Every structure is written in C-alpha cells, then in structure tokens.
Amino acid sequence: MKILVTGGAGYIGSATSAELIAAGHQVVVFDNLYQGHRQAVPAEAAFVQGDLSSRADVARLFAEHPGIDGIMHFASYTLVGESMQQPLLYLRDNLVNAANLLEAAVAAGVRRFILSSTANLFDDPAKMPIDEHERIVPGSPYGESKFFIERTLHWFERIYGLRYACMRYFNASGDAPERGEDHDPETHLIPLILQVALGQREQITIFGDDYPTPDGTCVRDYVHVADLAQAHILAMESLDRLGSRKYNLGNGSGFSVMEVLDAARRVTGHPIPHVVGPRRPGDPATLVASSESIRRELGWRPRYPDIETIMRSAWEWHRAHPHGYGE
Incomplete structure (x- = not known):
C-alpha cells in the first residue's frame, strides 16, 4: 500500500x-x-x-x-x-x-x-x-x-x-540504531535519565515516593x-x-519510576543520582493499558517487553547521538 x-x-x-x-x-x-x-x-x-x-x-x-x-x-x-x-x-x-x-x-x-x-x-x-x-x-x-x-x-x-x-x-x-528520541524541550523520563548518564544534567528528580505502589513511585506503561x-x-x-x-x-504490566532508574543504572554503569521532589498534581499512582484486544484480534506481541531491553536500545542511540540529531 x-x-x-x-x-x-x-x-x-x-x-x-x-x-x-x-x-x-x-x-x-x-x-x-x-x-x-x-x-x-x-x-x-x-x-x-x-x-x-x-x-x-x-x-x-x-x-x-x-x-x-x-x-x-x-x-x-x-x-x-x-x-x-x-x-x-x-x-x-x-x-x-x-x-x-x-x-x-x-x-x-x-x-x-x-x-x-x-x-x-x-x-x-x-x-x-x-x-x-x-x-x-x-x-x-x-x-x-x-x-x-x-x-x-x-x-x-x-x-x-x-x-x-x-x-x-x-x-x-526505546530507540533503533538509525533513529531515536530527540525532543526540545525533553520531557520524557528515559531520555532525561540518560542525560544524567551522559553528564548533561546533574541528577534526575522523582516526583513523589509515597504512592501506594510496591516501591512508592508511580507505575507507568512503557x-x-x-x-x-x-x-x-x-x-x-x-x-x-x-x-x-x-x-x-501496553505491555500489560507497568514499571515504576525506580525500576526504570535502576534499569538505567545497570545498562549504563552510571550511578545516576536522583532526588525526590513533591508529587505533581494530577499524577495517578498507576496507569497501565491492557492490550488484550489487539493481541487476540491481530496477534500483536511486543518484541521488547522488558524495561532493560528498552533501556539498552535507548542508551545505544543516545550514546551514539549525545546531542540528538544535532550531531
């Protein structure tokens, strides 16, 4: 087509x-x-x-x-x-x-x-x-x-x-070797975390660690x-x-902010300092989408379902393009 x-x-x-x-x-x-x-x-x-x-x-x-x-x-x-x-x-x-x-x-x-x-x-x-x-x-x-x-x-x-x-x-x-995530301004968690690993910012801020989730940080679907x-x-x-x-x-099960951060530390080998800030207004504790319908009707299956694989693909692109498409 x-x-x-x-x-x-x-x-x-x-x-x-x-x-x-x-x-x-x-x-x-x-x-x-x-x-x-x-x-x-x-x-x-x-x-x-x-x-x-x-x-x-x-x-x-x-x-x-x-x-x-x-x-x-x-x-x-x-x-x-x-x-x-x-x-x-x-x-x-x-x-x-x-x-x-x-x-x-x-x-x-x-x-x-x-x-x-x-x-x-x-x-x-x-x-x-x-x-x-x-x-x-x-x-x-x-x-x-x-x-x-x-x-x-x-x-x-x-x-x-x-x-x-x-x-x-x-x-x-996540990213592919040929193309990746490059926004101005950047607001998404994974590239912001990787900017710390690249030395482009000092630390990452986690907005709230007292939510009713296993580790207290918000859970989202990646x-x-x-x-x-x-x-x-x-x-x-x-x-x-x-x-x-x-x-x-969705992947069917979300990942908390701390799980995303810990995955980045394992993948990059960087300590990635973080601080905890106040909750952002309107942030629910957990948001996860069910993909049961598209799995059943179209046979869709995520090929990269775990956060470490997603993080590794993002790190490879950002490390090769530390200034995004500007370099």
Whole structure:
C-alpha cells in the first residue's frame, strides 16, 4: 500500500515509516519539522514539508502524491503539561489540523486511517489494566483533543465510509540504531535519565515516593517504539477485514519510576543520582493499558517487553547521538 505518514519526521512517526518500508509499503512523509527531524525520515520515503494548518499545503500534498491508500496520523501537539497552560493549542489546533487532513483525504478517495491517539483519555479508570471499554474521562486538553478526533472519525466512517483504528498508549520508549528520541524541550523520563548518564544534567528528580505502589513511585506503561509501529501496521492491514477498531496498547504490566532508574543504572554503569521532589498534581499512582484486544484480534506481541531491553536500545542511540540529531 501507499501510506501517508503525517508527523513522519518525529519520534514515533519516523520509526513507523521505517517499519512500513521494511514491510514492503510505499511511504510519503508529511511534516512541518516543528518537533521532527529531516534526518529521521527514511531515505526510501518521499518527504513533503508542510503544515496541516494550511489547507493549501494539504492540497499540494495530495496533488503531488495521488493514489494514497491509507493514512497514519501522528502529527500533533502532544505535551500534557503544555496543554494545561495553552489549551487552545490542543483543543483548537489539533482538531482543526486533523479536520483539514480528513477533508482532503476523503476528497482524494482515501479509505483507511490510523490515529495515533492516547491513553490520556482515561484519567480516572475504574480498573487496571485499562481496556477499551473503560469510560472516557480525558486527563487534559491534549487527551480531550484526541477524543474529539476519535469522534470525528466515527462520523467520517458513517458519512464517507472511512475505516479507522484509534491506537491508545501511554509511554513510547526505546530507540533503533538509525533513529531515536530527540525532543526540545525533553520531557520524557528515559531520555532525561540518560542525560544524567551522559553528564548533561546533574541528577534526575522523582516526583513523589509515597504512592501506594510496591516501591512508592508511580507505575507507568512503557512500550518500545518499534512495537508500537508494528501495532499501527497490523491495524492498517486489518481494516478491510475487521472494520474500524479502537485498541489500547501496553505491555500489560507497568514499571515504576525506580525500576526504570535502576534499569538505567545497570545498562549504563552510571550511578545516576536522583532526588525526590513533591508529587505533581494530577499524577495517578498507576496507569497501565491492557492490550488484550489487539493481541487476540491481530496477534500483536511486543518484541521488547522488558524495561532493560528498552533501556539498552535507548542508551545505544543516545550514546551514539549525545546531542540528538544535532550531531
């Protein structure tokens, strides 16, 4: 298939583009390079620089690359904390950008759409791990914006016949030798920890160690980015057979902040000093997603399920690229 990957120069989008190409698909990457990196785009992919907020850019994309069979939509503002400070950047821009893309997609005859959604839809889960039947209570304007897009896809299927899958997950993690995680600013735990091992910061702060978890620190679900990419591809390839779907993606058992930190110490051989700070408002003790549905329906199995393997892949990339794509 010919697949359009929006945000394909970003962390998850570029990894998915590479996996798509390895699976024999043709890839077109569309990215404004706001957080993405041109160097992360696989050489075999066609690259179009543009912004989803510009309907002219989107029209040019589909005019230059006709015959797109499916879309994987990663392009988005994605920072929960930022969304609490600039809600319209998420509630307006994320939705408008997706609407521009969807409008052009159905006009071009695209029949398949995969949304990179979020498990931030579930801020107050009744049970753990969180499955697809859990009630939706978005935890931030970011989560709300993804829910808006999920609802838009519902209506685009009813009106235009666009089949879709919504992929909901918490913490993408790990790297490949050719491409890795490089954000500015960096907010994710694993690269922040590795910056200490690289001598780029003095210590890591753990926000609270008195939660009702085995070691007192928050437990989160970490899934290797290559496993997430495979899940997106399986979902795309199954749409004609199974129809529209919503999948939660997780390892099934989370890892605490201290477990992640200890794994980094073992992998890097660095002491990685840490301090304990106060809890952050709104941080639940445990958030773990259930992937039972996608395992059962599509046969998805994470290839890198343990935190030490995830950490080792991240350390190898960050050690080789201590300044990210800037070096």
